[in-house]
Amino acid sequence: MRKFLMPAEWEDHYGTWLSYPHNPDTFFEKIEAVRDRYTDMIRWIAKGEVVHVNVNDESDEEDLRRRLEEKGIKENVTIHRFPTNDAWCRDHGAIFVRDIETGRLVATDWEFNAWGGKYPYQLDNEIPKLMVDYLGVERVEVGMVLEGGSIDTNGNGLFLTTESCLLNKNRNPQLSKEDIERNLRVYLGAQKVIWLKDGIVGDDTDGHVDDITRFVSEDTIITVIEEDKNDENYEPLMENYQILKKTGLNIIPLPMPDPVYYRGDRLPASYANFYISNYAVIVPTFRCDKDKVALETLQRIFRDRVVVGIDATDIVVGLGTFHCLTQQIPKF
Secondary structure, three states: OOOEEOOOOOOOEEEEEEEOOOOHHHHHHHHHHHHHHHHHHHHHHOOOOEEEEEOOOHHHHHHHHHHHHHOOOOOOEEEEOOOOOOOOHHHHOOEEEEEOOOOOEEEEEEEOOHHHHOOOOOOHHHHHHHHHHHHOOEEEEEEEEOOHHHOEEOOOOEEEEEHHHHOOOOOOOOOOHHHHHHHHHHHHOOOEEEEEOOOOOOOOOOOOHHHOEEEEEOOEEEEEEOOOOOOOOHHHHHHHHHHHHOOOOEEEEEEOOOOOEEOOEEOOOOOOOOEEOOOEEEEEEOOOOHHHHHHHHHHHHOOOOEEEEEEOOOHHHHOOOHHHHEEEEEOO
């Protein structure tokens, strides 16, 4: 049987794949501000790798090209007319692994059902095939629902996920926990899976791990902690922290930002939703004092990269930020 291994996010990228924000039911009146901050993200990623962006039509392509020109982004961006339902490429894009024997890059194409059928997803579910056709790499189809934001890896077979998401019956009701672990082992090279419990309040993905806990090296994890015992995130995040402390790994806490609301609803604002590109680590900020603490903590960890904070207060209205928007393509 072939053996695959998913590289860590900090390993060298060929590029990053994105889908341009366009859905008015996701970003509402914030769409202009979202696109502006999104283009800021592209500028930093493009300093170290090629950026591929899916757009729906000519109008969106013209809008993106205008913003790129205004920000002086002249190279390392390729635009594709690959229509999507939404912008969250982390979840609908292909997940890349290496064939251990040959070293070749392989795209795993999992089923995407918009986090349990919450939104339309037919166009999003076609994106992996389009990515693979363009890149010219092998595609392996997997008959299981899995989103990229629901897992994180240290690049050496150790994975993080949450029970609230991967065991949710709105994803793979026919699969047991053992079945799911087996698929992670066969297609992603998971040797061990650390199962956390719940995600943060306001997360419509049922608790993606990339909003709470991330690998930053083979043996080190950052995890967000809520210090206010009256906050509704305090207990679930503390429960996850206690699980992590038993792993024997190095655990570095990050604060949670001050609560962010939109139309009265709590949003899933978290500093853990950063993206590690070749040149920069792009961190969501939320206009509060804890932004500085989060940026300084991450800069101490990622000494070989520039840690950049970009205001994500409008982007998180769509219930995700920079990690949710991106999907890395390892060097090949």
